[in-house]
Amino acid sequence: MAEKPSIHGLVADFDSPERLMGAIKAARKAGYSKMEAYTPFPIHGIDDAMGAKQSNLGYFVVCGGAVGMTIAILLQWWTGAVAYPLVIAGKPFFSFEPSIPIIFELTVLFSAFVAVFGMIAMNGLPRLYHPIFNYSGHKAITDDRFVLIIEASDREFDATATRDFLAAQGADKLELIEA
Amino acid sequence: MAELSQTVDMKERLSPALTTGRTPSYHDVTEAVSIVSEVATHRNWYIALAITSSITGMMGLMIAYLVATGVGVWGNNGPVGWGWDITNFVFWIGIGHAGTLISAILFLFRQKWRTSINRFAEAMTLFAVACAAVYPGIHVGRPWRAYWLFPIPNEFLDLWQNFRSPLLWDVFAVSTYGTVSALFWYVGLIPDLATIRDRATTTGRQIAYGIASLGWRGSATHWKHYEKAYMILAGLSTPLVLSVHTIVSFDFAVSIVPGWHTTIFPPYFVAGAIFSGFAMVVTLMVIARWIYKVEHLVTITHLDNMNKVILATGTIVGYAYATEMFISWYSGNPYEKYAFMNRAMGPYAWAYWTMVSCNVISPQFFWFRSLRRNLPFMFVISIVVNIGMWFERFVIIATSLHRDYLPSAWGYFRPTFVDICTFFGTFGLFLTLFVFFTRFLPIIAMSEVKGMLSATAHEKHYLDEAVAASEGKEHVGAAH
DSSP states (O other): OOOOOSEEEEEEEESSHHHHHHHHHHHHHTTOOOEEEEOSSOOTTHHHHHTOOOOOHHHHHHHHHHHHHHHHHHHHHIIIIIISOOOOTTOOSSOSGGGHHHHHHHHHHHHHHHHHHHHHHHTTOSOSOOGGGGSTTGGGTTTTOEEEEEETTSTTOOHHHHHHHHHHTTOSEEEEEEO | OHHHHHHHHHHHHHSOOSSOSSOOOHHHHHHHHHHHHHSOOOHHHHHHHHHHHHHHHHHHHHHHHHHHHOGGGSSOBTTBOSOHHHHHHHHHHHHHHHHHIIIIIHHHTTOGGGGGTHHHHHHHHHHHHHHHHHHHHHHTSOGGGGGGGSOOOOTTTOOOOOTTSHHHHHHHHHHHHHHHHHHHHHHHHHHHHHHHHHHOOSHHHHHHHHHHTTTOOOBHHHHHHHHHHHHHHHHHHHHHHHHHHHHHHHHHHTSOOTTTOOTTHHHHHHHHHHHHHHHHHHHHHHHHHHHTTOTTTSOHHHHHHHHHHHHHHHHHHHHHHHHHHHHHHHTOOHHHHHHHHHHHHSTTHHHHHHHHIIIIIGGGGGGSHHHHTOHHHHHHHHHHHHHHHHHHHHIIIIIHHSBOSSGGGBOOOOOOHHHHHHHHHHHHHHHHHHHHHHHHSOSSOHHHHHHHHHHHHHHHHHHHHHHHHHHHHHHHHHHO
C-alpha cells in the first residue's frame, strides 16, 4: 500500500456542460478511471460517460415500502382483533377492505423516508469537509461552473501529462488540489 | 415541405417560453433568485411581517379562548355538529393539492414549465397543510388529548383507535401527506441552499445555510442519487395526493347522511382541490413575481397554463355538481332528493348559488386567451374561485346536516366571532410562513431552471441540425 497521496487530484474547470462531457469522454478514452465531476445541475448522460453504475436507491425504497405495509397490516390486525376487539356496527374485527387506506399511507410514508434519508446517506452527507473545498474556485460550482477532477490515485495520473491533457480539452483553469 | 413546417412547429412546442427576453445565463438565474435573500431587509418586509403575525396572534388568542372555554364558543350545535372547523380544514387541505400536482404529477409528465413555479407551489402546500392541521387538533373538544388520534400505547386506558373509521384514515392520510410534502420540498431545496451557502459573505449565513445544505457538493454521484430520489418521491407523491382528498371525502361519503353518501365524492373532491389550489398559486404568484422581480422567470405563459388548469378542473367541478343533482333524482331515493332540493332552494340557497357562480361560471372566462393572460383579471378570478371553493365545503357540510330526518331536529348554522376570527387568523399563519419563506429561501428552484435552460439549448441545437439536415435533403432532391 502506497501512503496516502497529499495531492487529491487535478481540477479542470469548464464553462459549459458540453465541454465537460467532451473532457470526460476523452479522459475515459485516454484510460483515466478515477474521476469525479461537479456541476450546478444534473447533466443527462454523465453517469454513462464516466462509467458509473445506476443508483440502487430504488431497491432500498421497495424494502422500506414493504416494511411500512407490513407494519400497517399488523397494527390494524393486532389492535382491532387481538388487543382491543370491539364490535362496531357489526363489522368484522379485521378485514382488508377498510384497512387499505392506512396500508397505502404507511407504505408511501416509509418509502418516502427511505428515499430521502437513503439518498442523503448514499451521498455520504452530512459531511463537513471534502478535498474539493480546497479548490480556489469551488464556490462557483453551485453557480455556473462545470468541474472535472482526475484523482491523483488514478494509475494514469501524472501531474504534468494530465495537466497538458486537460488543457487540450479546453479547460479555462487548472489547479492541483490537496487532499 | 409539410414535414419541414411540422418540425419547426414542434420546435415551438418543445420549447415553450420558459423565460422572456434574452435567454438568461446560468449565473443570471443564480443572481436573480439568490439576491432576494441577500439584500438588506426592506422596511416593507417588517411591515408585512407585523401585519401577518398580528393576524396569526389573533388566531392564537381565539384558540386559547376556545381551549379555555370549550367548543361552545363556536357556532357548532345540534344538528350541525361540523361547522366552520371542518369546512376550513377541507378548504386548506385542498389548497395544498396544487403544489403537489405541480411538483410531482407535472414532473412525471415532463411539463417543463413547472420548474420555475414548483418551489413556490410546494411551499404553499406545506403552509396550507399547516393551516389545515390547526383544526383537527382543536375541534376534538379536549385538545390536550389530541395525541389520542395516533396509535400510541396508553397504559391507563388500554384502548386503541377504531381503524375501521374514515376519520382515522384521515389522520394517517393528512399526516403522511404533510410529512412527504416536507421531505420532497427539502430535497428540492438542498442544491439551492448550497448555492446560497457558497455565495454567503458572512459567517452566520455560511453556518446556517451550510448546515441546511448538509455539505452538498454537486458531484455527479450526488446528482445520480438525488435524481433517483426525486423521481421516486414524485412517483410516491402522485398517488398520495390523489389519496388524500379521496380519504378526506370518505369522511363524508362513508357515512349514511343524505347529501354525503355518494360515490362521486372522491374524484369530485380531488378535482375541486386542484382547482382551488391552482387558483391560490395564481393569486400568490401574481404578487410574488412582481415584488421579487422574477417576471422573466415566471412568465405570463406560466400563468396562462395555470389558468388553463383552472378552467379544466372548474369545468369538472361543474360537471360533478350536475351529476350530483341528476343522481339525486335518478336514484329515486326521497331523502337524497330532498337533500339536494333543499341545498339549491332551501335556507342555504344563497350559499349554493354563490358556490355555483364562483366555481362553474367564473372560470369559463378563461376560454379567452386575452383574459387568461390578463394579470388583474386572473387575480380577481383566482380569488373568486377560492371563495367559491370555500362555499362548496360549507354547502356540503351545513346543508346536509342542518335538516335532520325529523323537523323537530332542524336548525340553522351561524358562525360566531370566534369561528370567523380563527379562520381569518389561519390566513395570517399562511402568509406569515410565506413572508419568512420568501425572505430566507430561494423561491425558484435554481438548479432545475438551469438544467432546463441547458436542456432547451441542447434541444434547439439538435432541432436546428435536424432542420438543416432536412433542408439539405431537399436541396439534394432538387439537384436530382
